[in-house]
Amino acid sequence: MKRRTLLASGAGAATMAMLGLPARAQEKTKVGFVFVGPIGDGGWTFEHNNGRLAVEAAFGDAVETVYAENVPEGPDAERVMTQMALGGADLIFTTSFGYMEPTLNVAAKFPNVKFEHATGYMRADNVSTYSARFYEGRAVQGHIAGNLTKSNKIGYIGSFPIPEVIRGINSAFIHARKVNPDVEFKIVWAFTWFDPAKEADAAKVLIEQGCDVVLQHTDSTAPQAAAQAAGNVYTFGQASDMGEYAPMPRVSSIIDNWAPYYVERTKAVMDGTWTSVDTWDGIGRGMVGIGEISDAVPADVKASAEALRDSIASGAYHPFTGPLNKQDGSAWLADGEVADDGTLAGLGFYVEGIEGDIPS
Amino acid sequence: MDFSSINPILLLASLMVAATPIILAAAGELIVERAGVLNLGVEGMMITGAITGFIATVTTGSPWIGFAAAAVGGAGLSLLFGFLTQFLLSNQVATGLALTLFGLGLSALLGQGYNGIKAPEFPKIDIPVISDIPVLGPILCSHDPMVYVGLGLIAGIWYFLKYSRAGLVLRAVGENHEAAHALGYHVIRIRILAIMFGGACAGLGGAYISLVRVPQWTDGMTAGAGWIALAIVVFASWRPWRLLIGAYLFGGVTVLQLNLQAAGIAIPVEYLAMSPYIATILVLVLMSAGRAPGSLGKIFHASR
Incomplete structure (x- = not known):
């Protein structure tokens, strides 16, 4: 149901844009993912990528996702994140513990971009953390x-x-x-x-x-x-x-299972309700x-x-x-x-x- | 804290297995560099060999055909490098690095749909009588055939470089390509052949990881083995038997530090992990930068 209304509103926005009417949400929300391994690793990164695919499936044309694989933990990660932010990403998921400081550094430079860092413990106004128990x-x-x-x-x-x-x-x-x-x-x-x-x-x-x-x-x-x-x-x-x-x-x-979280957070960015939070869910909530x-x-x-x-x-x-x-x-x-x-x-x-x- | 849980026989046997992919790839690169070409694309050729070998093995069911396909795959990719550097005279360092990136991407593309598939088993050769000898038997004589191929390759390269006419020509091309050209040797043809040989060996090394050591396909699975092979060639100062020692040192330290950890022995693993690199630096300093082939990495064109 939710998805259908979303798609409908997306279609509505597209029509308004075509008619030349002022519309707020006609631009695609761009979501970036930084991965520590290859998406074909069959483990950690594979599941994060499944979450990315779930975001695409949930919002269809209203989102665009980009990702970078095999990003080393360290200074190079900062470069990749900066590139994504410059490329117009609205929300960036950095999916490994070692990206903690690079994420905070880049987030400080791009206050309008939202960041989500997996498994870390340092947050900022535009940096959330999330992990699973x-x-x-x-x-x-x-x-x-x-x-x-x-x-x-x-x-x-x-x-x-x-x-x-x-x-x-x-x-x-x-x-x-x-x-x-x-x-x-x-x-x-x-x-x-x-x-x-x-x-x-x-x-x-x-x-x-x-x-x-x-x-x-x-x-x-x-x-x-x-x-x-x-x-x-x-x-x-x-x-x-x-x-x-x-x-x-x-x-x-x-x-x-990151999919529900990724969909929820992308939705929050689209609605403008995103705030910095610390999420730590376990078996009970399905993460x-x-x-x-x-x-x-x-x-x-x-x-x-x-x-x-x-x-x-x-x-x-x-x-x-x-x-x-x-x-x-x-x-x-x-x-x-x-x-x-x-x-x-x-x-x-x-x-x-x-x-x-x-x-x- | 007990050493007794480490079985030295198993340790030495697994050392030989751990060193084999590096031996194969480094042996090929040694020939390439002795011909005066610096190919930094070893990692890319290894991973390409790993996936082409894996695909061929899964399709045909025969690891032997898989290894042959890996050699062809690695050599095919190296031909790209050869064409760019020998005919279009591109910079070897940049082309080699690009080859690594290209190989990683290409292998991930080819490997779509091969994640999580199991390869047919590569049977070990148990040499009768000899493999029953205590201690030496299990260390030396109960491996898969590729371990012996690696050793044979080192011996063959040593003989080739030292005693054969073709080896002498190859070395001449590597030491001074203009002189070799003046003597009438076809520098580019020799170098292309050397590059292809290097690619084939790197492909075998990669396939050893995907077919024997791991054995399965995962993206990026060589995880830097190609770079270690490049370092070992320098460590060995471009000599085959030293290359063998270098590879066993790297392989040995890798396996030993895991064993020590599992036995709960409190040696900081960082020191062990860095020891082969320190050894490389020491060797380089002691031998004052080794004896690199004279024309290594230089572009050759007959007009100059």
Whole structure:
């Protein structure tokens, strides 16, 4: 319904423009996207691009989208954003943590352009931030992984030691330990979001060292392929469903669903109601999806994992609920206490039981 | 904190696998540079080889045909570079960089619809008897054939440059193209052949990543391996066996640092990750910029 009225008003505006009448909205709204990987990565950037396509589908001729792939995090990103802003973009989504400072710098130069930075924590009058509570999905993964592992060694491929990734490791670990007290995590930092060869190497190393479940926080499907070659290793889809590796090795996944948010924010720019906000949605509002749990998972584990998912979605259960200690043994959350969003947003430590140091 | 979880045999075996794409691409670039041409498009040719090899393998079901197609794809793209630099006399550095960008775009275009498809498996050769030898067997003799192709290529290039007449001519063209021209050698033809050889080798290296090491197709999957290959050629000061050492060093450090991390050993990975680059700089300083071929990167035209 909404879409139809929108299209109708778009058509009306076009007619008015043709008649030479003064019309406000005859110009297309231009939406830019800055991507850290290629849109064909099958993971993170792939899903952001799906969000872009959803914006096009929702508004049709009323919007024009532009995007840049493989933009390195750093000064080059600033150049790309500046170019988009100069090119007439009204709204620019910058979709990686490392774009935080470039986004703020460029936003300061273009006060009339709206910016949306994914997974960051710094805002300005024309810069919003948005992220998804991936750690909710990680809790479900940890629950399944703790049940599935026979060697009690779970491998984890980290990208960069930033709060988002550390939250994921902690959340997965807490819930794996809950169902399997003997479980230990082997964490490898790849220091990249996307490098299939390196990700495959990392997965192989973890498998060689005895891990029979491998979790990844990098964007390509290479670890899935490595696990498949090994035969008896379980993995989870990251950012996208990666369903082509189901039912084995991929037993479930975290799916990022940005489409509703992108459509909503583009609409806000069109209506002139856009304001700077901080959005952090999870399973409950559909920004994080849990991919189909495959038949490789025993039925009782699948049922308990789905129950966990539903209790998180309804808000009945928070993945960071005390009692929890920090890695050094000091108290973090008391019994029944729930972590507040501020602490979670800047999380920089492991919980008790995880071995190893977070690289600086 | 325990080293015991690292299996040195598996470590050395995976080192050989990790080094192979770099060996293949760097070996080709070595010949190109010895002929006096600087082709910075290695990354572009690798990724083109990766996708053409992947498409051919998925279509025909045979990894061997895939590797052949990868060599053809890489050589085809390098021919573009050859035409621009040798006949239209364009700047080699700029053309090479453009070739990389073009190759990345072209491969993403060709790869539409191949994301997430699995390639048929490339069987490993288990050499009977020898592969049963403890320690050495699993390290040296349980790999896929391309690992041996890479080693053979290095040996072949070494022999070619050192002992064959054609190798001598190629080196002459690279050292001083005007003198070689005066002696009656066809500089441009030799260089075009060298560029095509380099493209074919880069294509094989790319296909090794998409068919064996990962194995699947994702956009931009070579992720900088071509640039490392270029650095290794300089590191090796344009000599084949040193190139092998350089590639094993890079491959070894990559695999070792992942192993150390997984074993929970607290060596800052940044130091390990930068060590091959430091080694390259050291080698360059010690050898005072190596012995680059005399005509490297210079444009040749018979009229001058």
